[in-house]
Amino acid sequence: MTRTAAARIPTPDGEFQLIHFRNNWDAKEHLALVMGEVTGRTSVLVRVHSECFTGDVLGSQRCDCGEQLAAAMHAVAVEGSGVIVYLRQEGRGIGLAEKLRAYNLQDEGYDTVDANLLLGHQADERDYTPAVLILQALGVASIRLLTNNPAKVESLQSHHFPVVQRIPMQPSVTHENAAYLSAKVRRMRHLLDLNGHVAAQTDAPVYTPLLTQLSKQAAARFHSTGQPFVTLSYAQSLDGCVAAQPGKHLDISAPPSLTMTHALRASHDGILVGIGTALADDPSLTVRLVQGDNPQPVVVDSHLRLPASAKLLQMPRQVWIATTDAAPQERQRALEAAGARILRLPATANGQVDLAALLIRLGEMGLGSLMVEGGPSILTSFLAARLADYAVVTVAPIFVGGVHAVNQSLDPSPEKLPRITNPQIVQVGPDVTIWGALA
Known part of the structure; x- marks a missing residue:
């Protein structure tokens, strides 16, 4: 030297x-x-x-x-x-x-x-x-x-x-x-x-870097495609259940995981549930446990069954309800009178809202990212149609023996099954959360 x-x-x-x-x-x-x-x-x-x-x-x-x-x-x-x-x-x-x-x-x-x-x-x-x-x-x-x-x-x-x-x-x-x-x-x-x-x-939760990365990916996807980046987010038991009985709400995740869910809500432009979840849980879909803006609530309701008394119709942000042309006009008038915005979209062969058409419409309406919270039918539909980009799955250390998060077979070929690539596993309180892009 x-x-x-x-x-x-x-x-x-x-x-x-x-x-x-x-x-x-x-x-x-x-x-x-x-x-x-x-x-x-x-x-x-x-x-x-x-x-x-x-x-x-x-x-x-x-x-x-x-x-x-x-x-x-x-x-x-x-x-x-x-x-x-x-x-x-x-x-x-x-x-x-x-x-x-x-x-x-x-x-x-x-x-x-x-x-x-x-x-x-x-x-x-x-x-x-x-x-x-x-x-x-x-x-x-x-x-x-x-x-x-x-x-x-x-x-x-x-x-x-x-x-x-x-x-x-x-x-x-x-x-x-x-x-x-x-x-x-x-x-x-x-x-x-x-x-x-x-x-x-800093009081920064352990999942904060993943949230930051997720937001960057969502922005890039919307910029390049004009369609919202879709994140599936739900909590399940060790045996893959989201409820004990159909149509009945069950608190599965622990308080720290609920806080994480609200942070996810705050990081997305919109939040979507199916009518089953809207009827069973009567959710508000707002951000309460962390600081941040409320996402735009979206309900997929092919037959406009959401009641006028639903909490979503009492929230500051107008709820958007995605339905089909077959939905009754009188129900549309009643829900619009209660403050909802109705989005009529093409239907699939089984009469359900075409989710791909919905995503195009939401992109045109300016939603760059969409968090899908459930329930099982909606989660399964997004997975089966390969319309989700990312998943955040919370697994609570309990057994339920009830309703599963994915309620039907997705593909007979194991190599074609949806999967999380490069999963990031983060413990949040007693729960384990799995983060990653879907392929």
Whole structure:
């Protein structure tokens, strides 16, 4: 490791020396940002930082890298001396282009580890040998290392370089980086107290990154097709039931899952149920447990059976009722008088509302995303017609032995059955939720 040049760098945290190094180990140009006297010193405060153009330069919130670099500079300045070793190992060693490809995979639902693996890389390809060589070239005897990564400590120690203390760096958890930080804890052994930090600092639920990703996918789909992005969302028991008896409401999910359902409602432009659910549950379909706007309520009611006393007709937003030309005109007049808007649409061969035609109409009316909450007949119809884009299924740890969420066979060929691709499994209270795109 050869020192080639150095210059004074004044910063808001104080004046550093930036030292440039060349080496015959990896042929990369690594840097050291040094403050004060460190030669021959023990317990020097050190941060070994791997280059992150998106975080360090652009301030990207997808990661905590830029924040850690700034925090390390400030910590060294407060100490009065120390070293920040800046290694040119972009994207945990895979390079900027591959990191951007990994970002795209993360936007599809893969975590930061699996994204690297899918691209043919290791989860972490960094080599900390250059850091040891730089610290030795600077004459540092031993260090206190600013890091959350035990593998970094282990790597330096494997080169017989003394690390006398690991100093944690608590990140700011945001909607954009929560899944990334969680993956570093779960998959890469990073030592972070995310649960306590999230509760104390942001109150962000564990499913927040998935909600953010879902909203982005919905917007992209509507922009490209003009039709609403359809999310199926329902709660079932371990044996796949949504009710104990036909036409009877049953509370299945726990309160935290209900809160998640309201967050899903708030993230969609519209919410749809079938007439069976409207009659059995008399729902309001509003957002009450979280902050957010109420979605546009839509009821699929082929024969206009919704009673004028329904809660949906007492809500602030006018309910839209999708029906067929065969529905009685007198029922339409009665429901319109009660405040509903009637959408007459083509019927299928069995006299039900043509859901594909309904989606076209809803897109024309400006709905970019639609959450379908049930019941079984509507869920089954959307699945059978391959009209749903995404599913969020809550599974409660109970057995019911009643009415199943999917109430008829969908396809005799197993390879053609609807399935969730790349499912993301998140525990919400006692319930398990499964998120993913439908194929």
